[in-house]
Amino acid sequence: MNIGRVVDSIWCTRKEDGLRGLKFLKVKLLNREKECEDGEIVVATDLIGAGIGELVLLTKGSAARRSKGLENSPVDCIIIGIIDAKTDGEEDMDE
Amino acid sequence: MNIGRVVDSIWCTRKEDGLRGLKFLKVKLLNREKECEDGEIVVATDLIGAGIGELVLLTKGSAARRSKGLENSPVDCIIIGIIDAKTDGEEDMDE
Amino acid sequence: MNIGRVVDSIWCTRKEDGLRGLKFLKVKLLNREKECEDGEIVVATDLIGAGIGELVLLTKGSAARRSKGLENSPVDCIIIGIIDAKTDGEEDMDE
Amino acid sequence: MNIGRVVDSIWCTRKEDGLRGLKFLKVKLLNREKECEDGEIVVATDLIGAGIGELVLLTKGSAARRSKGLENSPVDCIIIGIIDAKTDGEEDMDE
Amino acid sequence: MNIGRVVDSIWCTRKEDGLRGLKFLKVKLLNREKECEDGEIVVATDLIGAGIGELVLLTKGSAARRSKGLENSPVDCIIIGIIDAKTDGEEDMDE
Numbered sequence: 001m002n003i004g005r006v007v008d009s010i011w012c013t014r015k016e017d018g019l020r021g022l023k024f025l026k027v028k029l030l031n032r033e034k035e036c037e038d039g040e041i042v043v044a045t046d047l048i049g050a051g052i053g054e055l056v057l058l059t060k061g062s063a064a065r066r067s068k069g070l071e072n073s074p075v076d077c078i079i080i081g082i083i084d085a086k087t088d089g090e091e092d093m094d095e
Numbered sequence: 096m097n098i099g100r101v102v103d104s105i106w107c108t109r110k111e112d113g114l115r116g117l118k119f120l121k122v123k124l125l126n127r128e129k130e131c132e133d134g135e136i137v138v139a140t141d142l143i144g145a146g147i148g149e150l151v152l153l154t155k156g157s158a159a160r161r162s163k164g165l166e167n168s169p170v171d172c173i174i175i176g177i178i179d180a181k182t183d184g185e186e187d188m189d190e
Numbered sequence: 191m192n193i194g195r196v197v198d199s200i201w202c203t204r205k206e207d208g209l210r211g212l213k214f215l216k217v218k219l220l221n222r223e224k225e226c227e228d229g230e231i232v233v234a235t236d237l238i239g240a241g242i243g244e245l246v247l248l249t250k251g252s253a254a255r256r257s258k259g260l261e262n263s264p265v266d267c268i269i270i271g272i273i274d275a276k277t278d279g280e281e282d283m284d285e
Numbered sequence: 286m287n288i289g290r291v292v293d294s295i296w297c298t299r300k301e302d303g304l305r306g307l308k309f310l311k312v313k314l315l316n317r318e319k320e321c322e323d324g325e326i327v328v329a330t331d332l333i334g335a336g337i338g339e340l341v342l343l344t345k346g347s348a349a350r351r352s353k354g355l356e357n358s359p360v361d362c363i364i365i366g367i368i369d370a371k372t373d374g375e376e377d378m379d380e
Numbered sequence: 381m382n383i384g385r386v387v388d389s390i391w392c393t394r395k396e397d398g399l400r401g402l403k404f405l406k407v408k409l410l411n412r413e414k415e416c417e418d419g420e421i422v423v424a425t426d427l428i429g430a431g432i433g434e435l436v437l438l439t440k441g442s443a444a445r446r447s448k449g450l451e452n453s454p455v456d457c458i459i460i461g462i463i464d465a466k467t468d469g470e471e472d473m474d475e
Contacts, residue, residue, distance in 0.1 A: 038127055073161060
């Protein structure tokens, strides 16, 4: 999975039938220790109500269609969680 | 999914039988905030009538074969939507 | 598969139902001969009890759902082994 | 899919049983507008008779096994078309 | 597929049950025309007896589980061939 920050939503009036009713968000991947201004942008389907600016957990590939209602949709990336903010700044909450 | 801009079409006279009748477009990926002159080029099958210059939504991998008629085609990337132009320039239409 | 070092854990209070009870770890990929300070970060599900700082073996894609209990989970990366430390420093144990 | 140029063939005397009779070609990916001297090299199975120097269309992942005769082969990349040369130099044949 | 050179073996005492008895090799990808000192490192399962220093052919993703005995293993990369050395130095053996 990957960590990303939601930066925008996108809209497609003309689209595949299998996408009707789905919400698409532009997400900037955070795949380095430090957040990068020019991080890679992907588009993810959101079923759990993520908002602009939130830190999210993404899953890609066939895993994206293990989510209820997406089994037959042509989606390859979805948001599966909203990552909790750390309560102690940047300190690790090691188990 | 990825955002890309259609830059050209390609033609293959000699090809796999499973590709007959399909249209292939060269698409430049827009995977950074700013559009890059030298973005990565991929080839996508188009079933929804995308044209040169349009901004499109792409899906990759096995998701590409969830589209009607492509279940048994050896395609790994398709165009699933034409992205709507923003009506207010570059301002976000946050929900 | 890839080699990585566990650097942190992450928590999601709001998440997909299929993720309940799963543990997610941030892992820094070690995909060069020398460990890189700024290596790529991925998130992996852990079923074998990996801890922060350990060197682990990761599998991605549909392989991640071949693990018992994850068949229907929307995960695309899991930890499948804890890599043994070399007993002779950095010398190879060639067979 | 990706565009590539066939640069060489490779031979494996010792190999998986599922690969017997298959032809493997080294292909340099052309994933930028301009052909790059040092492009990424992949190996693709060829069923349609591509030759050294030809421009080809590649498909990756599970799509590679949608080709007749490869359903059970451990291949992840095949050549699915020979790309036609443009008749008007580099000018687009936009539809 | 990808070409790589076996550089080491790795051992995991604690691991997924589905990995018992499997051999894991560290392989440096050769995805440029010239072999790179700092090439990307992946880990591949080996069923055909590859040794340190040999040039091998790798397959990734679900293709890795088309090999006999690996259908249910959580592996995403295997060695499917040992690449024959060229008999005429670096000259191509074009068909």
